Amino acid sequence: MALKQESQDSAKTFTRRALLVGGAQGLLLSALAARMYYLQIVEADRYVTLAEDNRVNLRLIPPPRGRIVDRLGIPMALNQQNYRVVLVREQAREVEPILDSLAQIISLSEHDYRRILREVSRKRAFVPVTVQDYLTWEQVSRIEVNAPDLPGVSIEVGQTRHYPYSEALTHILGYVSAVSERELTGDPLLELPGFRIGKQGIEKQYDNALRGSAGNSHLEVNALGRVIRELSRDEGTPGRDLVLTVDAELQTFVHKRLENELSASAVVMDIHNGDVLALASAPGFDPSIFNVGMSNETWQALINDPLAPLTNKAIAGQYAPGSTYKMIVALAAMESGIGSDHRVFCPGHMTLGNAKFHCWKRHGHGWVDMVEAIKQSCDVFFYDVARKAGIDRIAEVSKRFGLGATTGIDLPGEQPGTIPTRDWKLATTGEPWQMGETLVSAIGQGFVLSTPLQLAVMTARLANGGKAVTPRLTRPATDSGEAKEPPSMNISPAMLRVLHHSMDLVVNHQRGTAYGARIDIDGKEMAGKTGTSQVRRISLAERAAGVYKNEDLPWRRRDHALFVAYAPVHAPRYCCAVVVDHGGSVSKAAAPIARDILLETQVRDPAVNPPIQLVAGDPARAQGS
Numbered sequence: 001m002a003l004k005q006e007s008q009d010s011a012k013t014f015t016r017r018a019l020l021v022g023g024a025q026g027l028l029l030s031a032l033a034a035r036m037y038y039l040q041i042v043e044a045d046r047y048v049t050l051a052e053d054n055r056v057n058l059r060l061i062p063p064p065r066g067r068i069v070d071r072l073g074i075p076m077a078l079n080q081q082n083y084r085v086v087l088v089r090e091q092a093r094e095v096e097p098i099l100d101s102l103a104q105i106i107s108l109s110e111h112d113y114r115r116i117l118r119e120v121s122r123k124r125a126f127v128p129v130t131v132q133d134y135l136t137w138e139q140v141s142r143i144e145v146n147a148p149d150l151p152g153v154s155i156e157v158g159q160t161r162h163y164p165y166s167e168a169l170t171h172i173l174g175y176v177s178a179v180s181e182r183e184l185t186g187d188p189l190l191e192l193p194g195f196r197i198g199k200q201g202i203e204k205q206y207d208n209a210l211r212g213s214a215g216n217s218h219l220e221v222n223a224l225g226r227v228i229r230e231l232s233r234d235e236g237t238p239g240r241d242l243v244l245t246v247d248a249e250l251q252t253f254v255h256k257r258l259e260n261e262l263s264a265s266a267v268v269m270d271i272h273n274g275d276v277l278a279l280a281s282a283p284g285f286d287p288s289i290f291n292v293g294m295s296n297e298t299w300q301a302l303i304n305d306p307l308a309p310l311t312n313k314a315i316a317g318q319y320a321p322g323s324t325y326k327m328i329v330a331l332a333a334m335e336s337g338i339g340s341d342h343r344v345f346c347p348g349h350m351t352l353g354n355a356k357f358h359c360w361k362r363h364g365h366g367w368v369d370m371v372e373a374i375k376q377s378c379d380v381f382f383y384d385v386a387r388k389a390g391i392d393r394i395a396e397v398s399k400r401f402g403l404g405a406t407t408g409i410d411l412p413g414e415q416p417g418t419i420p421t422r423d424w425k426l427a428t429t430g431e432p433w434q435m436g437e438t439l440v441s442a443i444g445q446g447f448v449l450s451t452p453l454q455l456a457v458m459t460a461r462l463a464n465g466g467k468a469v470t471p472r473l474t475r476p477a478t479d480s481g482e483a484k485e486p487p488s489m490n491i492s493p494a495m496l497r498v499l500h501h502s503m504d505l506v507v508n509h510q511r512g513t514a515y516g517a518r519i520d521i522d523g524k525e526m527a528g529k530t531g532t533s534q535v536r537r538i539s540l541a542e543r544a545a546g547v548y549k550n551e552d553l554p555w556r557r558r559d560h561a562l563f564v565a566y567a568p569v570h571a572p573r574y575c576c577a578v579v580v581d582h583g584g585s586v587s588k589a590a591a592p593i594a595r596d597i598l599l600e601t602q603v604r605d606p607a608v609n610p611p612i613q614l615v616a617g618d619p620a621r622a623q624g625s
Helices: 002-042 044-055 095-102 110-122 137-145 166-173 201-205 207-211 248-258 288-292 296-303 322-335 370-376 379-389 391-400 422-429 435-442 452-463 493-508 540-545 590-603
Strands: 056-061 075-087 129-132 153-162 175-178 196-200 215-221 227-234 264-270 276-282 344-346 349-352 355-358 366-368 527-533 560-567 574-580
Touching: 075 095, 075 137, 075 166, 095 110, 110 129, 137 153, 153 288, 166 201, 166 248, 166 276, 175 201, 175 288, 196 201, 196 207, 201 207, 248 264, 248 276, 248 590, 264 452, 264 590, 276 590, 322 370, 322 379, 322 391, 322 435, 322 452, 322 493, 322 527, 322 560, 344 379, 349 379, 349 435, 355 379, 355 435, 366 370, 370 379, 370 493, 379 391, 379 435, 391 422, 391 435, 452 493, 452 560, 452 574, 493 527, 493 560, 527 590, 560 590, 574 590
Parallel strands: none
Antiparallel strands: 056 215, 075 129, 075 153, 175 196, 215 227, 264 276, 264 574, 344 366, 349 355, 527 560, 560 574
16 A cells, blocks of 8 residues: 555656656747747848858949049040059969069069068968069060969959159149058048059149049858859949149140259249149159159158259249349339339449448449339349338238239149248247348348249239239139139239330340340240349358359359249230249340240140030040050
8 A cells, every 4th residue: 555655656746747847848949949930030131141241242443543634635644554463372382483483574573572472471372462563565475475384373454543744744743652551541442452542733632533432342252251253343433534724745845944954943824814834843753653662762862852853843942032023012112102213323232221232233223213123123223112112011012913822723732932021020030120121022032932833923913914813723624714804903004014014125125134035926025024032142252352153153052043924925825934943044044944935835825725624424534545
């Protein structure tokens, strides 16, 4: 009986345990089923996306950079095919023997060997490694012919920036180069290997427009990242083509003309609409070296060159304007009530207190009025009228004519120059203005500094009847190119006629300081003004013994030679400013250059060859020649 009771209790216990285990199992199965339902039904889209992300890679495609063309549509910056040879370790198996074979076809330095082997060791076996860029067609052909003996070696085609005019346009166009760390903005396009951005000139100023927007490629890859196939592709938006006001052939002419000097700059402008037809600085440099890379020796040579080839002297070179400034002083005098018939006797100097202020002509010019003083560039006359007008009035007129401030041209790196006033000197040096400084400023020396571009703007505003034209290198897409009336500066026409007549005589009268550089062709004559800017102080002892001639001095101690001009005289259209660093004689250096430039400009009159206009959606792109 006891055994039977024990058996029944044991069966009841087993039944309870079985129920508990069964219940637990059922609960676990239910939880598992619920979890599977959640993962496969509720979260299905999420995990499909994650799986797709593991399977599909998105790669950016750099857009073709927009072309830069001149006013007639001639390409000045474009893209060329860049052939490069790459090596895939997985296919090559033995890398060094393959490199030895390649070295028989293309030049590979020890540095190249080290770089390639380092990249091969760092990257996955199936990832291509660039062996060399910028192959010639002959090198490409030889590699292709030897392809059976070069496993893992192939040719890829990319794009590189090409500048057909090289040094002639480098200070306008600038250059492109690789993105530095400090230039990274979070834009993934900038992080692409080999991507280039504008670093100077127009390339920098309009980099965003020229750059375009990136495309993308969806690639199917395996677990190791190997590309299986391309699923889709969007080429993106190519960079916008840019039309400049520059005449590429005139620019080339100007640059070659300046190359005869060690260091010089020149600007040519349309006086009515501000179009800059040429803006040159010599010496220049080859912009392509920044794109393809340069050695440290080349870089050091550029930055340490005393002639400063990297500096755009036309907008960043600041020079005392010398006697080219005398038209501004004359206008300030006339606006102060001093008539153009005001006469001054020039004995070769003026005395102020205990100091003597000399004229460039040692024995003087005798009696001169304003027209004669400009024609012969008499310093004493301008000492006299500047003392009467005062430095602040001269400064006010100067600023109306674009001096002492940046012009706003669409190029980076422009310098403002300096137009001094009483307040300026006190704020800058803490010392009061002296009358002697007014006299020195009157002949464009002392504190007065200007750039060649500012001198061109000054000349344009004088020649166009006192209109505040501003220089430009590009136009809005809707601009027809017709001259738009710039605002008037409210200059008396009678006063401007005095200055026009005087500048005409400077060049076209036998006693004018630039008579030897005149244009002796009917209808193409020019008017202008010479200027000499001293770079050293002439001592009393030297004056007593006789001032050294520029040609007898070391180049660095010679005066700068400046010349401003416009043409044609009776129907002004173009102006030009030329500065020859340490050129010495204006009549032998700057003036003949300006004559040749203005003559060539008139021969190439854009009225005969109107500028082109690119419209939105223009099919011309940065793809080729």
